[in-house]
Amino acid sequence: MNYAQLLFPDFSLILCGFLLCRYTALNRTVWQQVESLVYFFLFPVLLFQSIVRSPLNLDAASGLLMAGVLMGLAGIALSYGLPWLPWLGRRMRGREHPASVQVAFRFNSFIALAITDRLAGPQGMLLIAVLIGVCVPIFNIAAVWPMARHAQRGFLGEVLRNPLVLATASGLVANLAGFSLPVWLEPTVSRIGSASLALGLMAAGAGMELGQLARAKTLAGAVLGIRHLVLPLLAWCLARAFQLDSVQTTVLLAFSALPTASTCYVLAARMGYNGAYVAGLVTLSTLLGMVSLPFALGVLR
Template sequence: MRDILLLLPDFLLIVVGFLVCRYTTLNRPIWESMEKLVYHLLFPVLLFTSIVRNPLNPADAASLALGGVATVVLGMGLAYALGRWPGVDPMLHASGAQTAFRFNSYVALAMAERLGGAAGVAQMAVLVAVCVPLCNAGAVLPLARHGGHHLGRELMRNPLILSTLGGLVANLLGLQFPDAVGTTLQRIGSAALPLGLMAVGAGLQLGGLTIAPKLATALLTIRHALLPAFALGFGLWRQLPPLELTVLVAFAAMPTASSAYVLAVRMGGHGPFVAGLVTVSTLLGMVTLPAWIALRLAVG
């Protein structure tokens, strides 16, 4: 029950964003500006500070990092393969494919602390550091192709990729900020989650997923069933230590990243479809994430 309640505030923030946008004077033009703020400033700062403040030692977590990368690569391959289905709309696929392999890093770090304290956070930080650039590159690829953007240029100027790489370098160099600077960055980053989730709700259209229900079902199946099953099998095969195995399974079972909607909108994708996927993924995660953790404990 406590694990389920960890995701409940995320879902409620999406509902709040939907209600505020639909039934108050804070309508779409305001939220469009908010999406830009979240995408270009708040989420990058959140990613940077999350990685910098959690010590990394990649040499001690090579198998864990390999498991995270393998899980993401599998998700990318399966998601891309869906684009070859007969009748799949290229725009919808380019917009929604990212939701099959991206993950909510903020919830991941919070869950890791609950599962393993500081050690759990440090291990999840390794996964965040190595997988966020890969996930963002994989998300940008189909959107860049569909929108006619130059892939290399989009990757080099993507604020989520740049902030993650910057955080990784700063972490490995042992960079320390003065207290005033560090606190300011943390407060900026802390605004990313509520405003980002409310922006998802503001862009939500209840019929968003009905445009392509089969594609939506397939993407959510990859995110919430196939990837956690693979991660569990990989961890058992590699004989990961108990906490690393738990963290890897939790990572693979995370709901998709709320910033997926913002990225889709900023790159000309189908926002309502992605907003629906993010909302349903968050709701599913409230049930499937505790279930996968329970299964890992049962078989481990």
């Protein structure tokens, strides 16, 4: 599989947003409005549709589900604990840390679906749907918590007002209740989802300032190291521990090595944090996916 070709659309949209913001009349004033549209409407619709699209059979994938959730919780714990590392921790404190931890454990669900479809077919698609449906609400809540805590905002209030958390939680409840979108509504919702992906990545490029990464290079290396090295190795160990079959192992390893979610930038920017720094991390994670995916699926598998 050509991973560079698979990841190129995401990277090219980030680059397009960067160039438009820097060298045309479509400056930051325009892209701030785009961020609001993506955050409050387009992304929530996309997340809801992604979760209700495939029925979740939790019993059929219990081992894979446990391994995936444990891997995600480990990523959350590792990224939360970075400021308390001996010697290095003091370099990871400040406002960049709460906004950046999400990069270590969140994932790009569109790339997950594309890879799984090519590698494992319909069986793999069913398994990855279970992982996405269960993990997205957990990971979104884990992304909001450190930012709400650092800003001394009420966590429960932030969660209840966060459109991404509300969309994923309601999507999971709707899926488990057997709800599906009406056939006549699916084309409209699909087009909204496509628009959210394109505009979200372009907004990340428009907000990106690679020079911001120099403010916390140790933190950047740590969260990207967790995302693209530690989690694939942990997934390999969990696949052996839970004795997953070949298809489940493939799905788990692909899940572990994905680039981070493009919504990381939008969430950080809308909650008042350094969006430019997070946008740089999203860009680097997209590039590193060209290394971590072959490592997980070609070497570890």
